Amino acid sequence: MAKKGEKKTVVVIRREEVVEGGHHGGAWKVAYADFVTAMMAFFLLMWLLNATTEKQRRGLADYFSPTLSTASSRSGSGMPLAGKSPFEDGQAISDMGAIAAVNGHAPPVDVDDDDSETVVNRTVHSQATDDEGADGGRPEGGRADGKAGHGGKSPAELAAAQKAAALARQQEQHAFAQAAADMQQLVAADPTLAPLAKQLSIDLTPQGLRVQIRDEDRQPMFATGSAEPNRAARTLLTRLMPILAKLQEPISISGFTDGAAYSGTGRTNWDLSTERANATRRLLLEAGLPDARIKDVVGHADRDLLLPSEPLAAANRRIAITLLRTAPGR
Numbered sequence: 001m002a003k004k005g006e007k008k009t010v011v012v013i014r015r016e017e018v019v020e021g022g023h024h025g026g027a028w029k030v031a032y033a034d035f036v037t038a039m040m041a042f043f044l045l046m047w048l049l050n051a052t053t054e055k056q057r058r059g060l061a062d063y064f065s066p067t068l069s070t071a072s073s074r075s076g077s078g079m080p081l082a083g084k085s086p087f088e089d090g091q092a093i094s095d096m097g098a099i100a101a102v103n104g105h106a107p108p109v110d111v112d113d114d115d116s117e118t119v120v121n122r123t124v125h126s127q128a129t130d131d132e133g134a135d136g137g138r139p140e141g142g143r144a145d146g147k148a149g150h151g152g153k154s155p156a157e158l159a160a161a162q163k164a165a166a167l168a169r170q171q172e173q174h175a176f177a178q179a180a181a182d183m184q185q186l187v188a189a190d191p192t193l194a195p196l197a198k199q200l201s202i203d204l205t206p207q208g209l210r211v212q213i214r215d216e217d218r219q220p221m222f223a224t225g226s227a228e229p230n231r232a233a234r235t236l237l238t239r240l241m242p243i244l245a246k247l248q249e250p251i252s253i254s255g256f257t258d259g260a261a262y263s264g265t266g267r268t269n270w271d272l273s274t275e276r277a278n279a280t281r282r283l284l285l286e287a288g289l290p291d292a293r294i295k296d297v298v299g300h301a302d303r304d305l306l307l308p309s310e311p312l313a314a315a316n317r318r319i320a321i322t323l324l325r326t327a328p329g330r
Helices: 027-051 054-063 155-189 194-199 231-246 269-286
Strands: 200-204 208-214 251-256 294-299 318-324
Touching (some): 155 194, 155 231, 208 231, 231 269, 251 269
Antiparallel strands (some): 208 318
16 A cells, blocks of 8 residues: 555556467368379379289279279289289399299179079180280280280170170070970970989089989889880980970980999990990981081990999989080180
8 A cells, every 4th residue: 555645656567468370271281182192193103004014004904994894803813913913024023933824713704694594604714815026016915906915806896705605605504494494394294204204304514404314223214234225215315306406506425324343244334334325326316316416425334423322223324415515605
């Protein structure tokens, strides 16, 4: 407190408040990060162009092209670098060992399901052979007209060929399924053939449509030790022949015996199975099958038993008629 008569002293305290500049935001950081990423991708692209061969660059381009079947394939051996590293070529840094030929994975071809059988993805194997340094600087694996490898086909031509092959396989599968259904219906509707239905088996295999006629206990197709089909076998084969004749695929005929040793002197199950297969061939030709359709006649003796656990079972004695697949890409 100030005394009377004294002047009051006023003390003024000044406080200066420092105000920083306004916030400029972080947009520049995002732009800078985008720039650095783009530059890194650019230098990586330059490195790849310098470190890979022309064939590998075509493989990379095909892999990322949505118009090719390779776009739906998986990477690995054969895709997209054909199972090779960028350093496969060179003098001091080559990582290749001894020269070897290895088939890579081929791209799958999707085909639609038909009414009777599910047609699964199948692979079409194709590998182009490249002539390095030929024709005056011609691109490796390429052609003078600029078309890439794959046998000199352009990507569009290759895709069209794969589509045509897939369609041919689907049509062949459908024809086989229809023929199998026709044969089963024929046997079921004919009173003279119905008792033989259990001795007839028809299935689709990787080789084609297989029709097997096998023996049953007390109901054989061939007499014991004989190569001549009996009346029941003749009737069945004669009635099935027109359905087989509708198709164009080549036919393979195979004969099989059971595990019992052949009792004839100087003869074996090899002779018996081959003779039964050949007798089946003659019977089909007599029924009207063109001889040009027969691809081979084979005897397997007892080396491919239908029931391996029962080598003496009657079902092991059988004849197999196989319509072989001819569609490309198998």
